[in-house]
Amino acid sequence: MTDLREILLSLSKELFSYMNEIRRDPDSSRIVGYHAGDTSRIADREIETFISQYFSKSGLKVKMVTEESGIIDPGNAEYIAVVDPLDGSSNFVMGIPWYSVSIAMFDADSSSLRESKAGIVANLTTGKTYSYDEEKAYVEGKTPVDSPNTVLAYYDIDQIDEAVEIMSKVKRPFKVRTLGSASLDMSLVCEGMASLYFDIRTKLRNVDIAASTNFCTRMGYRVVDDEENPINATISDVVRIKNWVIVTKKE
Structure with missing residues (x-):
């Protein structure tokens, strides 16, 4: 049985390392298009491509519903991935360390946002992850000082x-x-x-x-x-x- 959460955790670790290359690229913040009323930058597109290629390397047939390109469908998909490659892109542009990748995985025949089988939100500046499978949620990484007010x-x-x-x-x-x-x-x-x-x-x-x-x-x-x-x-x-x-x- 495919452990989708473990695949997403591994993906986030590799993407966290790859982000160092993206941050060093002086063109990473350049706007290259528009989708769904929002801007799309080189960094957004590069992260989206990284995720798509990672799924392929993992042997998963995934239809991606993504902020940047809309739908990426290789055909005969086993899963749907609802993806925001760079949530907080304005922070990324300004150098504010609060932006993430967000991925929710669904069976290919799912239709509702709440039917997700596994998913992850990963802070791309600290590596901290918030993930879940069908039953539980998990928090990994350093927890900040409690400030519930x-x-x-x-x-x-x-x-x-x-x-x-x-x-x-x-x-x-x-x-x-x-x-x-x-x-x-x-x-x-x-x-x-x-x-x-x-x-x-x-x-x-x-x-x-x-x-x-x-x-x-x-x-x-x-x-x-x-x-x-x-x-x-x-x-x-x-x-x-x-x-x-x-x-x-x-x-």
Whole structure:
């Protein structure tokens, strides 16, 4: 039986080493195209290619649904991989060490974001990984100092009232941060290092949150919209999440 989680852990370790080459490339931040309303840089494309080639070397037949190219389908796929090659690309460009690769694996006949069999969110600056299989979630790497009085918040200027209403549910004094990588931010909350994550701009896509949503649910956290409904989406293509995304611990 194929251990998808172990394959993803090995992939993340090799990609972590490869990132040193990408960071040294002065052209890595150059914009080379646009997809799904976002920019695509050389670094994004190189990481996407690395992942695709790694799957091939591993003997896996994988259809990739990816932020950069949309769909990469070799035919006769056994699995679907929903991939954000570089979540936090603006941080990468500015030299801020908070960006990740996010990969969620599904059977080829799956259709829902919450049907993932395994996945990983890997911090590409520290090597720390948040991964899961069908039953459990795992956190590897150095754990930061506990700081659960932090709220990770994303909202537009005309949404201040809504943001304040969401944050008012936090019962003790807290700090607000906007770190810039949805998959890492969500994983940080579900590791217990922050109190709350929310993004009410309706700009997130399934590739941004597929792995982190499944990691969080296995950690006992809720990933819901403003009406407390579980966030879900198709995995057939890159699509925008049309609802608010809120991550909190189950009561």
